[in-house]
Amino acid sequence: MRNPRDFLKPLANGAPQPLLDVPATPSRMIHFFDPSNEKMAAKVPDIAQQADVVLGNLEDGVPADRKEAARAGLVEIAKSLAPEATLWTRVNSLESPWVLDDITAAVLEAGDKIDVIMLPKVEGPWDIHYADRLIAQLEAKAGVRRPILIHAILETALGMANVEEIASASPRMQGISLGPADLAASRRMKTTRVGGGHPGYRVLDDPDPANPEAPRASAQQDPWHYTLARMVDACTATGILPYYGPYGDIKDVAGCEAQFRAAFLLGCVGTWSLHPVQIGIAKKVFSPDPDEVAFAKKVIDAIPDGRGVHMIDGKMQDDATWKQAQVMVTLAKSLAERDPELAEAYGL
Ligand code: GLV
Ligand code: MG
Numbered sequence: 001m002r003n004p005r006d007f008l009k010p011l012a013n014g015a016p017q018p019l020l021d022v023p024a025t026p027s028r029m030i031h032f033f034d035p036s037n038e039k040m041a042a043k044v045p046d047i048a049q050q051a052d053v054v055l056g057n058l059e060d061g062v063p064a065d066r067k068e069a070a071r072a073g074l075v076e077i078a079k080s081l082a083p084e085a086t087l088w089t090r091v092n093s094l095e096s097p098w099v100l101d102d103i104t105a106a107v108l109e110a111g112d113k114i115d116v117i118m119l120p121k122v123e124g125p126w127d128i129h130y131a132d133r134l135i136a137q138l139e140a141k142a143g144v145r146r147p148i149l150i151h152a153i154l155e156t157a158l159g160m161a162n163v164e165e166i167a168s169a170s171p172r173m174q175g176i177s178l179g180p181a182d183l184a185a186s187r188r189m190k191t192t193r194v195g196g197g198h199p200g201y202r203v204l205d206d207p208d209p210a211n212p213e214a215p216r217a218s219a220q221q222d223p224w225h226y227t228l229a230r231m232v233d234a235c236t237a238t239g240i241l242p243y244y245g246p247y248g249d250i251k252d253v254a255g256c257e258a259q260f261r262a263a264f265l266l267g268c269v270g271t272w273s274l275h276p277v278q279i280g281i282a283k284k285v286f287s288p289d290p291d292e293v294a295f296a297k298k299v300i301d302a303i304p305d306g307r308g309v310h311m312i313d314g315k316m317q318d319d320a321t322w323k324q325a326q327v328m329v330t331l332a333k334s335l336a337e338r339d340p341e342l343a344e345a346y347g348l
Helices: 038-050 064-080 099-110 125-142 157-161 163-167 180-187 225-237 253-266 276-286 290-302 319-336 340-346
Strands: 029-033 053-057 087-090 114-119 149-154 173-178 202-204 218-220 241-243 271-273 310-312 315-317
Touching: 029 038, 029 276, 038 053, 038 064, 038 276, 053 064, 053 114, 064 087, 064 099, 087 099, 099 114, 099 125, 114 125, 125 149, 125 163, 149 157, 149 163, 157 163, 157 180, 163 173, 163 225, 173 225, 225 241, 225 253, 253 276, 271 276, 290 310, 290 319, 290 340, 315 319, 319 340
Parallel strands: 029 053, 029 271, 053 087, 087 114, 114 149, 149 173, 173 241
Antiparallel strands: 202 218, 310 315
């Protein structure tokens, strides 16, 4: 049992008070970079002007002998980044030999600049509770003024089985991303791809009884559908934000766009970008379509109190579709506040 009155009390004396609501700043794409790679790090200030979030990655992809350089590079970048840029970090996983120093450096040396710590391979609420208390202790020590939030990656079968408990483990939770590579390995899915579909995962039309030998139409299915849908429910039920994750085939821009769009339609607010080309794709996909926004505005204007049944452009509208329209317009407004091009496209 946890006393609900303690939920919004800091977990360490002197740590900032937990937030009731996740800040609604745009995070359509979380652009990953390796802070130990000087060439890549030099581009971060420019990239931060295009991407909603830049993330200094300390975990997979950074070689073991570069872990300390990555940590130091992250702190360096945090100091030099423009104040309006949003910086997150992904630390190493909780069983690794690096994570304690990762979290300590991120909070003590860059705690006022890093908004979110992404925790990989989260398996249950106990992982969040551990990080929650540790971050509070470090925030208190460093005098950090606003709480650093936690973002969990869903990338083990056990984490999947516990996703609702992970989402509701702490008011420090900001969101959850799908980690399709590690999750595929953990589940023993037979794919070597990072996210996206697979030509073998498909359904086939029934044979034509009149011509059983004729070729049968077939279509690929989305192997991530169940996972994403359940993750979206766990997140939205607890007021945190769901994200797709990495799409590893950088050259397959069409496949990437289709996967991002499926996630957007299911309720995800953003995704990861692993290459600058994916920033543009994510921006296009995770900003609602101006025609949809215009229609949603029309619904809201026509039904000011959100009640009753109405026909608008031949489509039935009622209390539920009015709420759908609100989701669309609220998102459009929050993006338009920061993006003059979108503000114009949405007429806001
Ligand atoms: C991301 O971390 C993944 O494993 O897909
Ligand atoms: Mg992973």
